[in-house]
Amino acid sequence: MNPRRIDKYRWQLDPDGLMRVPGIVYTSARMLKQLTKEDALKQVANVATLPGIVRASLAMPDIHWGYGFPIGGVAAFDWQDGVVSPGGVGYDINCGVRLAGTGLVFKDIFPCLKELADALYRHIPTGVGKTGSVALTAKEEKQVLVQGSQWAVRQGFGVAEDIEHTEDRGCLPDADPDQISERALERGKKQLGTLGSGNHFVEVGVVEEIFHEQAAQAFGLYEGQVTVMVHSGSRGLGYQVCDDFLAFMNKHVRSLDIKLPDRQLACAYIQSKEGQRYLRAMACAANYAWANRQILMHQCRRIFEQTLNISPKALDMQLIYDVCHNIAKKEEHEVDGKPQLVCVHRKGATRAFGPGQPELVQAYRNVGQPILIPGDMGTASYVMAGTKRAMKETFGSTCHGAGRVLSRSAAKKQCKGRAIHRELEDRGILVRWTGRSTLAEEMPEAYKDVSEVVDVVHGAGLSIKVAKLRPAVVIKG
């Protein structure tokens, strides 16, 4: 794969073989070198072979090798003639990030930082297969699948404003629990309000730098402010939905005229019964994930209040935004000067709607959607804002994080003899974790430099830098 340079931040894979459209990769010359060592570019090309793909198969600078679609991939398919692919969404349906601001500054929490880290770790269920504090009946679980965040808020896990500050108001329409298998329902029943394992986290951060005053003001961010970021998804339920439909579509796709370069790209036409079934099941898992993050954030609120012994008013923890980065959505975009309905797959990519979009809450409509880009646990995270250019070029999409650069086993090898938690503590970051190898696998060097990733999407005009957050407390699964 030899991509052709278009400009400083854009490379093109010209259509070749079965590719229906070009591939466009947003990256830097330095990161591209790393990328060509793995098969991620081939995956960008593979996605370009799928029927109904519109304009291009896109890859954000945090791209790395996934299965089927690359992580960091964006592809839009015509709503009438295109396909939907569970592999283009990923296993952890609606894995995403939410960021809350508080009325506190760092010196307010500094004396209690250890107590706060311990309390968050104690009360937020983390790790493999952990069960949550919210036990659901079969009837309640189906309500969660249909109502999403709104169910959680109705149960007292949050306030109405949280809903307004969540992508799609925390609920995809057309969710149909009848499309969910018994096994998926079983997995979902006990895991609501749990963080999970791997790269999921709760992070207490501090706003270190503001880059864009007007947007920061609209988002309610200021220097020195304490923030809380939650990264989690649809847990076992989402995995099971993806797995069930991958198996189903692998059979189904054999009856179609689609030649797949990779079985993980199994798909169905959006307008077919099979495609609609997946979209309805996926919506259920997406809604479960939103309810999950809503509950996790509300748990953080209670833990802060109790540990710091302050009132909800003094804490003033307000949701800035919740974004999903593994999803397929029906959206209208301008293609060749005309509006077109498409199904945008974002797998390890974030919606980046620009100013003026009616989907955005009024407070953000002038500056664009908040975009939350977590980095590794030792560096920084960024808040960005969506742009009109992203609407034109990438179906309103941008990157989702730093992106892995080392495999887990390579990270563990590099980690031998090191105490990562002490190294982080020396940098002022308290970390609590559950999994035996979590810290080694998630060490800062395992990821690309998030600042470089963010500089690419900023430079390319897909989103603009608003604020940089530094981590103070990290809870990992």
Place this chain on the structure above:
Amino acid sequence: MSEKDYRFIDHTADFGIQVWASSAKALFLRTAMIVYDLMVFRQGTGRHFTYTCHIEGEDWPDLMINWLREVLGFWHSQEKILCDVTIDALTETGLQATCVLEDYDCHRHVITREIKAVTYHQIFCGPCEKGWCASVIFDL
């Protein structure tokens, strides 16, 4: 399971295994047991249950994926640990197995690595120079 029977495959986000065996039956048995050896550290024995499963697939790779899906499902949906397997019958499109399972017990079992799903990515399952071989990438 001896590490000579398999090797790890490096993948940026996740990991995989390549497994060898003398026959197709031995390969399906061995791959299932390796998955649990990689996931769980166990001490002692608990009450055992037997469970018979029937799996179908379009071809050898699809059958292997569907078999491992079933096997992982013991943990994911029932919190049961696979202790032993007998492959009772096997063709390219179908498998019948008797699985010996036990309940997860936090005092005897330590989950050392969570394998969340099995993927079609770079899947291989079939005859090879050494007999039979499978390559499978897992989502962690």
